[in-house]
Amino acid sequence: MSQIPDIEVLRYTAFSADPEGGNPAGVVLDASGLDEAAMLAVAAELGYSESAFLTGRGEPGGEETSGGAGSSGAREYTIRYFSPKAEVPFCGHATVATALALAERDGPGDLVFGTRAGTVPVTVTREGAELRATLTSVEPDVADIAPDDLAEALAALDWPAADLDPALPPRIAFAGARHLVLAAATRERLADLRYDFARLEALMHRLDLTTLQLVWRAAPAVFHVRAPFPVGGVVEDPATGAAAAAFGAYLRAEGLVPDTALLTLHQGEDMGRPGTLTVELRTDDARVRVSGTGTRIGD
Structure with missing residues (x-):
């Protein structure tokens, strides 16, 4: 009922x-x-x-x-x-x-x-x-993650450290909620997402994380992303605007994109729910803009 x-x-x-x-x-x-x-x-x-x-x-x-x-x-x-x-x-x-x-x-x-x-x-x-x-x-922030916490996150994901992209270092990024950014070295690594739900949930509660932002860089301004969300009772989020904003702030803070940039994030493809998020960075504004379309779902 x-x-x-x-x-x-x-x-x-x-x-x-x-x-x-x-x-x-x-x-x-x-x-x-x-x-x-x-x-x-x-x-x-x-x-x-x-x-x-x-x-x-x-x-x-x-x-x-x-x-x-x-x-x-x-x-x-x-x-x-x-x-x-x-x-x-x-x-x-x-x-x-x-x-x-x-x-x-x-x-x-x-x-x-x-x-x-x-x-x-x-x-x-x-x-x-x-x-x-x-x-x-809101005003974003980017912080380091402790080595032990990073090791626990990788263990929960069953991702070897060698499978990370060294050009995009792990960080915790905030733009309204906290997200751990981890970059895969290959599209295949990103596609293979089979994690320990309870173990990752426990770590995320301890670090006050909303999702993990798992990414793979396909081109200088194009990324494929996935977002485990066990703290919400959901295995994976198909398209995550809060994490996209945090990720844009992370890229700028790390000097990985120009201060003014227009980025494209593809998310949900591995779940069969493809979506596209556009992230805009402006030199004169520390905040991050995220845009997209949408539609009503029939009852």
């Missing part, structure tokens, strides 16, 4: 115009009457890696947009994200899904989401028959 409360739950996929691609998310445009237990129940029953809940709405040009975080006249909302197991501070694909749902209801334009991680502006534009959402991350 369904445990979902009597509310409207929309289903969207983000980072693909095909309902069978990208990363699906539940979207509740009016969650003002739901408590945490109810939101968690919705997310758990849907079973998607995350679902998004709008719990309140601000006034255009109000306090949430002060300091230049948003744009004048932007529609403001407070948003929360839940995986099937717990609340997460920020989720990129569910942000994109929510922005597209709002744009279909109210029209494209500028939005500002107040998240637990900080203020996240989003702009939705129409490109032909498709809508595209671009989120701007």
Whole structure:
């Protein structure tokens, strides 16, 4: 028997115009009457890696947009994200899904989401028959990982250290949530993902990680990525906007791409849910922009 409360739950996929691609998310445009237990129940029953809940709405040009975080006249909302197991501070694909749902209801334009991680502006534009959402991350940060923690992560993944790409060193990157970036030396290494769920989950809880960002560099500005998400009760995330933002910050911090760059991330292909994320870096802004299309999933 369904445990979902009597509310409207929309289903969207983000980072693909095909309902069978990208990363699906539940979207509740009016969650003002739901408590945490109810939101968690919705997310758990849907079973998607995350679902998004709008719990309140601000006034255009109000306090949430002060300091230049948003744009004048932007529609403001407070948003929360839940995986099937717990609340997460920020989720990129569910942000994109929510922005597209709002744009279909109210029209494209500028939005500002107040998240637990900080203020996240989003702009939705129409490109032909498709809508595209671009989120701007909170201020990012990149840090080293202790050798023992790296060894434990590789052991949980069953990845020999020799299979890593020495040109992309392991780091923990943040742009709203924390992600461990590990670069495979070959596409074959990235494709072979069979990990110890419980062991990796335990390490991620200890390090406060949301996902691992496993990457392979196909070209200077093109990457294939995968994102294990055991702390959310999900083996793998098909398209991960928060991790994409963190990865963009990592690449810039390590000097692996120019300060101004447009990057393409392919994710979900190994899961049969291909999606494309565009990551933009700007010299005059430490924040990272992540954009993609999406579409509603039929009931």
